[in-house]
Amino acid sequence: MTKRLVKVFTAACPVCEPAVELVKQTACPDCEVTVYNLSVEAADRARQYALKTLPAVVVDGSVVSCCNNQGANVDELKAAGVGQRISGD
Numbered sequence: 101m102t103k104r105l106v107k108v109f110t111a112a113c114p115v116c117e118p119a120v121e122l123v124k125q126t127a128c129p130d131c132e133v134t135v136y137n138l139s140v141e142a143a144d145r146a147r148q149y150a151l152k153t154l155p156a157v158v159v160d161g162s163v164v165s166c167c168n169n170q171g172a173n174v175d176e177l178k179a180a181g182v183g184q185r186i187s188g189d
Contacts, residue, residue, distance in 0.1 A: 102186050103132040107158040109146050112137040119155035119172040126174055126183045157182075 108123050110116035120135055127133050138146055138154065149156070149163050157164040157172050159180040164172065178184070 102130075104130055104181055104184070104186055105158075105160055106131050106133045106182055107145075108133065108135045109138055109149075109151055109154055109156045109158070110135060111154045116155040119157065122172055122174060123157055123177060123182065126177045128183045128185065130185045131182055 106123060106127060108120050110120060123133055136145060146156075149158055151163065155172060157177065157180075159177075159182055162180070164176050164180045
């Protein structure tokens, strides 16, 4: 079964923690959520997505649009497919 790949990039700070929790609460069993702490790892991965702000969420290789401005929200996460089965599996 194919998993929806959800990556959350954080600075491991109190501002980022609510976004991590929101993603985890929104995710379903078909979502594979990975959290990257940029204070100790993953700077190259963040550059790969041209991330300018944290926290940031990447779903199946695309930065969720809300993460470019005001931060993660449940409507944008769901619109990106978080919490939804991948059709065809």
